[in-house]
Amino acid sequence: xxxxxxxxxxxxxxxKTLADADYHLLGDGIASLTEEFNAEEETEQWINQENGTTxxxxxxxxxxxxxxxxxxxxxxxxxxxxNLIDTLPTGSKxxxxxxxxxxxxxxxxxxxxxxxxxxxxxSTGGDAGANVTNSITLGxxxxxxxxxxxxxxxxxxxxxxAASSLEVKSGTAKSSSKSNLx
Numbered sequence: 001x002x003x004x005x006x007x008x009x010x011x012x013x014x015x016k017t018l019a020d021a022d023y024h025l026l027g028d029g030i031a032s033l034t035e036e037f038n039a040e041e042e043t044e045q046w047i048n049q050e051n052g053t054t055x056x057x058x059x060x061x062x063x064x065x066x067x068x069x070x071x072x073x074x075x076x077x078x079x080x081x082x083n084l085i086d087t088l089p090t091g092s093k094x095x096x097x098x099x100x101x102x103x104x105x106x107x108x109x110x111x112x113x114x115x116x117x118x119x120x121x122x123s124t125g126g127d128a129g130a131n132v133t134n135s136i137t138l139g140x141x142x143x144x145x146x147x148x149x150x151x152x153x154x155x156x157x158x159x160x161x162a163a164s165s166l167e168v169k170s171g172t173a174k175s176s177s178k179s180n181l182x
Contacts, residue, residue, distance in 0.1 A: 005103040008033060008063065009149070010138065012080040014089075014096045018114070021097060023154040024080075026065060028072040029131075035063045035100060061115065061140035063098065064122070069132040081134050085124045094119050098138050099156055101149045112149035114156045116141040 009023035026033060038060045045052030067081055087093075096119055101112045122135035147158045 001102070001104070007101045007103060007151070008035070009099045009101065009154070010077075011097045012076060014093070014119075016092065016095055018097055018116070018156075021154075021156070022076075023099060023149075023156075024074055024077040025151075026067075026077075028074065029068040029070045029078075030065060031068075033063060033065060035061055037061050059140075061144070063117075063138040064135065065138065066133055066135045068126075068130075069134060081136070084119060084121050084136060085134050088121050089119065095141070096138070099149050101151065103151070107150075108152040109148040109150045109157070112147055112156060113144040114147060114149075114158075115144040 008026045010026055011018075011021040012024050013020055013022040015021045040057045040060070041054050042057050043052050043054045069078065069082070072078060095116065097114060097116045099112050099114045101110050103110050117138040117140055120137045120139060122137060124132060124134045126133045145156075145158055147156055149156050
């Protein structure tokens with residue numbers, strides 16, 4: 001699997017219920033993006049043991065995003081980033097969601113995980129003569145939801161089931177949200 005086949009979409013509507021999510025592809029202006037799982041570990045070693053034992057208590061996934069402020073087709077995503085930088089949202093105003101999608105097989109729907117997140121603003125600025133770089137962190141909230149994501153419509157379906165009452169509806173995905181795979 002190549003990096004372009006692992007895509008992340010963020011809800012720029014900041015929908016609290018996931019019902020009206022407006023997912024946009026995190027891509028243009030971003031050179032690197034890694035989802036950290038941040039395992040909370042507990043290690044014990046007893047006096048009669050040569051080696052200890054590690055257990056995993058929980059995970060708190062997060063994604064650090066550094067995006068150059070460049071001209072791109074998805075002006076809604078750029079405006080959303082700039083609004084975050086200008087308003088520094090807190091509390092319920094900083095809650096959104098993201099979807100991690102593995103582009104494999106025939107589409108346009110692919111295996112995905114949806115997760116609510118808290119968005120914290122890190123920084124804005126950069127070097128002389130360079131594009132401005134804005135950074136935010138998407139901090140995971142609760143369990144991820146397994147399902148499928150349609151990269152053409154921007155709709156996440158819980159469990160991958162056919163359209164039903166479980167489907168989380170979102171607005172039509174923006175043209176730049178479509179997969180660029182041929």
